[in-house]
Amino acid sequence: MNYAVLVPMIAFLLVIFFIGYWASRKLSASSNFISDYFLGGRELGGFVLAMTMVATYGSASSFLGGPGTAYTMGFGWVLLAMAQVVTGYFVLMILGKKYAIMARRYKAVTMIDFLKSRYDSTAVVLLSAFSIIVFLFSAMAAQWIGGARLVESLTGLSYNSALFLFAVSVLVYVTIGGFRAVALTDAVQGAVMLVGTLVLLIAVIIAGGGIPNIVNDLLAENPNLVTPYGANGDLTAAYVSSFWILVGVGVVGLPQIAVRAMSYKNSRSMHRALIIGTIVTGFIMLNMHLIGVFARPVLPGIEIGDKVIPLIALETLPPWVAGIVLAAPMAAIMSTVDSLLLLVSSSIVKDVYLNYVKPDAAIKTIKRISFGVTGTLGIIVFLLALNPPELLIFLNLFAFGGLEAAFIWPIVLGLYWKWGNKYGAIASMATGIVSYIGLHFYNLENGNLFGVHTVTLPVLLSLVAFIAFSLLIGRKAYQYNIVTHK
Amino acid sequence: MEETDWRFKIAHREAKIGVGLALFNFVWWFGFAYGMGSRPVEEYSYIFGLPDWFFYSCVLGFLVMAVLVIVIVHFFFTEVPFEEEEDSP
Numbered sequence: 001m002n003y004a005v006l007v008p009m010i011a012f013l014l015v016i017f018f019i020g021y022w023a024s025r026k027l028s029a030s031s032n033f034i035s036d037y038f039l040g041g042r043e044l045g046g047f048v049l050a051m052t053m054v055a056t057y058g059s060a061s062s063f064l065g066g067p068g069t070a071y072t073m074g075f076g077w078v079l080l081a082m083a084q085v086v087t088g089y090f091v092l093m094i095l096g097k098k099y100a101i102m103a104r105r106y107k108a109v110t111m112i113d114f115l116k117s118r119y120d121s122t123a124v125v126l127l128s129a130f131s132i133i134v135f136l137f138s139a140m141a142a143q144w145i146g147g148a149r150l151v152e153s154l155t156g157l158s159y160n161s162a163l164f165l166f167a168v169s170v171l172v173y174v175t176i177g178g179f180r181a182v183a184l185t186d187a188v189q190g191a192v193m194l195v196g197t198l199v200l201l202i203a204v205i206i207a208g209g210g211i212p213n214i215v216n217d218l219l220a221e222n223p224n225l226v227t228p229y230g231a232n233g234d235l236t237a238a239y240v241s242s243f244w245i246l247v248g249v250g251v252v253g254l255p256q257i258a259v260r261a262m263s264y265k266n267s268r269s270m271h272r273a274l275i276i277g278t279i280v281t282g283f284i285m286l287n288m289h290l291i292g293v294f295a296r297p298v299l300p301g302i303e304i305g306d307k308v309i310p311l312i313a314l315e316t317l318p319p320w321v322a323g324i325v326l327a328a329p330m331a332a333i334m335s336t337v338d339s340l341l342l343l344v345s346s347s348i349v350k351d352v353y354l355n356y357v358k359p360d361a362a363i364k365t366i367k368r369i370s371f372g373v374t375g376t377l378g379i380i381v382f383l384l385a386l387n388p389p390e391l392l393i394f395l396n397l398f399a400f401g402g403l404e405a406a407f408i409w410p411i412v413l414g415l416y417w418k419w420g421n422k423y424g425a426i427a428s429m430a431t432g433i434v435s436y437i438g439l440h441f442y443n444l445e446n447g448n449l450f451g452v453h454t455v456t457l458p459v460l461l462s463l464v465a466f467i468a469f470s471l472l473i474g475r476k477a478y479q480y481n482i483v484t485h486k
Numbered sequence: 487m488e489e490t491d492w493r494f495k496i497a498h499r500e501a502k503i504g505v506g507l508a509l510f511n512f513v514w515w516f517g518f519a520y521g522m523g524s525r526p527v528e529e530y531s532y533i534f535g536l537p538d539w540f541f542y543s544c545v546l547g548f549l550v551m552a553v554l555v556i557v558i559v560h561f562f563f564t565e566v567p568f569e570e571e572e573d574s575p
Contacts, residue, residue, distance in 0.1 A: 075540050078540070078544060079540065079543065079544060082515065082543075082544045083515070085547075085551055086511055086512075088555075089507060089555050090507075093503065094504045096500055097497035098493075098494055098497035100568045101491075101493055101566075101568050104568050105570060213535075214535070215537070227523055228519045228520060228539065228540075237520050244512060267568070268565055271559045271565070274555060274563075275552075275555055275556050275559055278551060279552050283548075286544060416498070416501065480494065481489065481490060481491050482491075482570070
């Protein structure tokens with residue numbers, strides 16, 4: 001077992017525990033449990049808001065998969081990854097102040113609350129709750145598997161013990177601390193990511209003998225690595241550009257991101273978060289993916305992409321520093337998982353149970369159920385991740401793009417287009433999900449339609465569906481302004 | 487007739503700024519990457535050791551966006567209250 005790596009990681013986990021515990025004490029003193037547990041009482045400041053958005057969004061794929069692909073593809077994949085800078089400002093500018101104002105007026109605690117009040121429709125609520133529970137549950141499970149594999153490869157623990165360690169760490173603070181604990185630990189985890197990637201990038205550049213030297217090695221091996229077109233020259237401009245939807249502007253439609261856009265205290269927090277979020281996202285994405293490319297001449301011949309970052313860290317850094325740096329991908333995975341866990345739990349407790357099963361539940365019952373559902377979900381994910389079923393892996397494929405195609409227009413147009421109504425929203429969600437799954441299979445068989453990522457067409461189709469159905473059925477302008485307020 | 491909430495006018499303007507920024511970001515990113523990157527590799531020049539198209543598109547592009555966001559937020563974004571004003575008409 002690798003104690004030099006293990007000790008800093010355990011120290012990191014202890015810090016995270018402590019924050020969760022501290023947040024839970026604040027929670028027990030709260031008067032509005034639901035809003036505090038699932039939304040942190042709408043009092044996030046700018047820094048925590050920016051970090052929790054970055055950390056929720058930066059998952060296993062940006063810290064392990066992405067750099068691993070950059071290792072094989074070269075600079076073209078770093079170019080693709082930089083499409084994510086836009087998320088740093090776009091989400092908060094688009095949802096922005098109007099979303100914050102409407103969410104407060106609706107007393108919305110979840111994204112579904114917002115949709116419920118805006119469209120006034122049970123079908124919209126149930127359809128969105130169902131998509132969130134199914135897709136995000138699978139996404140979460142996939143992240144747990146990634147987290148456990150990382151712990152396994154770093155510490156030499158068996159997969160099952162690694163998974164157990166990972167699960168206990170996440171469950172404790174999410175269950176007892178709720179959103180505030182998640183957001184605060186995200187902030188710490190975001191800071192760890194920021195520093196970790198910088199240290200590792202510098203170490204890799206030094207190990208490679210400077211950037212010019214590294215780039216020369218790449219040129220000597222395969223000049224395509226230095227072009228925007230990928231190692232085999234098959235990354236087209238259209239394909240790479242379509243990632244602007246998947247990992248760029250489309251992120252507006254992700255429920256775990258959208259809920260954060262209603263959690264901040266005031267417009268000053270939002271302004272600060274815009275700036276910090278843009279800088280931090282760009283910095284982390286640029287560093288991480290450059291590390292992937294630069295690792296190639298330093299440590300050639302790595303077959304499994306996900307192992308590039310752990311291996312290069314162990315190669316170029318002293319063990320205890322590697323332990324701290326590798327807490328970064330660990331942090332990224334944990335912070336994604338914790339948000340998803342809480343979001344799925346809020347869909348069940350707040351959106352389904354409190355809306356339709358027992359609207360008049362006592363605060364004590366709500367508390368017990370919130371803790372219970374969050375904990376139970378965690379245990380189910382743990383058991384599934386021990387031996388992941390095929391279906392789970394399958395559903396995870398649709399989690400990101402599918403949810404974006406489903407939710408982007410009901411949220412954005414619900415906010416800005418007065419003609420949007422429940423028929424449009426239902427049609428848009430159904431079209432988004434169905435066409436995403438359908439196109440996924442088509443693309444598997446025939447290659448990408450029009451040479452773009454699967455998400456592109458469903459997002460356009462769901463826009464058409466939203467507009468067409470809103471105008472054709474039950475056309476009525478929505479009243480955004482309050483005329484009287486008594 | 488009812489009046490548009492004054493805060494919504496600000497919110498709408500800021501959302502439009504967001505769309506504008508994203509478009510500008512995309513054009514910058516795409517223009518440098520594929521405008522300069524489509525030349526033969528032998529013609530690339532290198533800035534701080536990085537291929538020129540990549541430096542302009544991704545490194546400089548990121549810095550430009552960061553500065554733009556800071557400037558725009560400071561000078562064009564307005565602070566508004568989120569809570570409802572109890573005495574509004």
